[in-house]
Amino acid sequence: MSGLLTAVHNSEMHVQRLRLIRALLDVGGLSVAGIREVIVAVDDPERSVHKVLGAAADRMVPRYEREPGGGVEEAREQVAALIAARGWRVHPESPASEALAVALAVLGEVGHGTFAEVLDVYADAAERVAVTDLEYVAHRVAREELVESVVVGTVIGDVIFSALRRMAQIDASDRVFGGAT
Numbered sequence: 001m002s003g004l005l006t007a008v009h010n011s012e013m014h015v016q017r018l019r020l021i022r023a024l025l026d027v028g029g030l031s032v033a034g035i036r037e038v039i040v041a042v043d044d045p046e047r048s049v050h051k052v053l054g055a056a057a058d059r060m061v062p063r064y065e066r067e068p069g070g071g072v073e074e075a076r077e078q079v080a081a082l083i084a085a086r087g088w089r090v091h092p093e094s095p096a097s098e099a100l101a102v103a104l105a106v107l108g109e110v111g112h113g114t115f116a117e118v119l120d121v122y123a124d125a126a127e128r129v130a131v132t133d134l135e136y137v138a139h140r141v142a143r144e145e146l147v148e149s150v151v152v153g154t155v156i157g158d159v160i161f162s163a164l165r166r167m168a169q170i171d172a173s174d175r176v177f178g179g180a181t
Helices: 002-026 032-043 049-060 072-086 095-109 113-137 143-177
Strands: none
Touching: 002 032, 002 143, 032 049, 032 143, 049 095, 049 143, 072 095, 072 113, 095 113, 113 143
16 A cells, blocks of 8 residues: 555655646746756755756846846946945845846836836835745745745746736726826
8 A cells, every 4th residue: 555655655746746847937027958968956855945946047047148248248237336235145146146236227218217216116026025035935845845835936936926916007007107008
C-alpha cells in the first residue's frame, strides 16, 4: 500500500510540475531555456529559499541589450541612488536594476525623462506588492511549495498586476478626461 501511495504522490507532483511549466510558458511568456533554469533553481535543495527566489527572479526579468550612452549610464546612477535611498538589498547590477535603468534611459530618449519624478511612488507600490506576495506564500510549509508559489506568483502576478494597472488607468482616464464611450 505504501508503494501505491508513493506512486500516486509522485504522479500528482509530476502533474503539478507540468502545470507549473505550462503556466510559465503560456502566461508568463518564459522561454523553454528560462523555464529549465527556473525549475533547476526550484529543485536545488542546497540553496537557501532567498537564493532560489533570487535566481528564479533573475531569470524572469527581461534582458535588454543596451550600449553605454543614450542616457543609460545616468539612468544606472539613478537606479543605484534609488536602491541606496530606499535601503533595498538589491545589487545595482542585477537584471531587474538593469531593466529599470534601460527603461529610464528610453524614457529620456523619447522626451519623458521627467517620469523619474514619480519613481518613488512606483517604488512604494512595488514594495507593497512585494510584501503582499511574500505574505501570501508565507503560509506554505514545504520549501518546494514556497519557492514554487513565489515563482508562479511572480510570473502570473506580473500579468495580474499589469492587467489591474491597465484597468485602473482606463477608470482614471474616464474620471480625469471624462466620457466613457
